[in-house]
Amino acid sequence: MEKIVINGGKPLYGDIWVSGMKNSAVAVIIGSLLIEDKCVIENLPDISDVAISFEILQHMGASVRRLNKTTYEIDNTRTKGGISPSELVRKMRASYYLLGAELGRFHRAYVDQPGGCYFGERPIDQHVKGFEALGGKFEVSKDTGYYKIEAPNGLKGASVFMDVVSVGATINTILAAVKAEGMTVIENPAKEPHVVDLANFLNTCGANVSGAGTDVIKIKGVNKLHGCSYAILPDMIEAGTCMAIAAATGGCIKVENVIPKHLESITAKLVEMGVEVEELDDAVIVSRSGDINKVNIKTQVYPGVPTDMNAQMCVLMCLANGGTSYLTEGVFENKFRYCEELRRMGAVIKLDGKVAAVEGRGILNPAVVKAVDLRAGAAMVVAGLAAKGRTEIEDIHHIERGYEDIVKKLRGVGADIKKIVIPEKFQYEKAN
């Protein structure tokens, strides 16, 4: 067991290189199961969710070769369906892409229920709606609790209207439809850049997916997909987190390897808070010389402020110089579990359902806190870097699911941050 220790309270200066996007990396890796050939995937982040995705496919018969730190070759020629190991599937949310990918390739899927961050209920009814429209029959196995889908008569293109805008359901329906007979039309799909990334990857492999990133996605089924070489887009949430760090510490960070368009909603809110953001072609320079202003934010589906930035934005609201900011969660049921941790740092936050009223007190105090989930953990890093003194963050395995080399990258901009192993004696005391 490890923890992150930060001696915070000083402005940070320098450059941070943003890694490939976690949420498209996992979709592309698992989606590669559809391709009975070799695919080379570049710009993959070195994070545990990527490692687990590869491990799952290896258990199913894929062969995986690491070509360099960020590039892997995956060969799914011999991959078999229905045998993904439960203990790995339960470690991440994106393992539910096995449903669409297995269904698309084998016309059946058998996968345990996914894990990942807890944000209240995370239903999959819209995924099921997509699978059933294409001819799949879905059930939860009474014996194992696994999801089971069968399409003994094959898959046929269909029109699907998503009742809820869902990244997962959109990607799963695309995966199931790329090799289905005829045309599938998804209306009201998610428009997140990772949906576009997945569609571009599949198209590079010979699929015919159009309209990703717009209100209607059309998928013309093809018989066969072939191998390809494909580079994953940069991670907009890692970029947004680094922007929040520059804003919180009052330094100046050049966040490199980004697509500024993906960051527009975050940039707009930071500017409203009094932070300076300069957009370059593939970088943003974020700095702050004055106070942070209070602001109201509602997280929304893309192109709104991402729910994955909820916690990091809340830290900035705590650091605002006076006034109450209102933070409304517009996507998930329960995204505010991290507030308990911020309160240990002196934050004053009143919760009312999906709305947090955050008092701007200008400072946060150092404390021992937990990463309650991935982005909440990232927010603790933002808070710890801003708080003057020693902050310790426990349960950092959540952070490592989605942030490559976070300690090293932050040391590169001058942060006093390290990862230490918790001695076994204390692990025992903690467990008890």
Ligand code: UD1
């Ligand atoms: C994905 C991302 C996650 C991000 C989220 C929203 C991955 C692996 N995870 O999660 O980081 O926070 O998008 O951008 O890419 N819903 C339903 N029925 C469904 C599916 C979803 O009601 O069948 C609801 C959810 O409960 C939630 C909302 O739709 O309220 C959005 O969820 P969704 O976009 O599906 O999130 P995930 O794909 O789980």
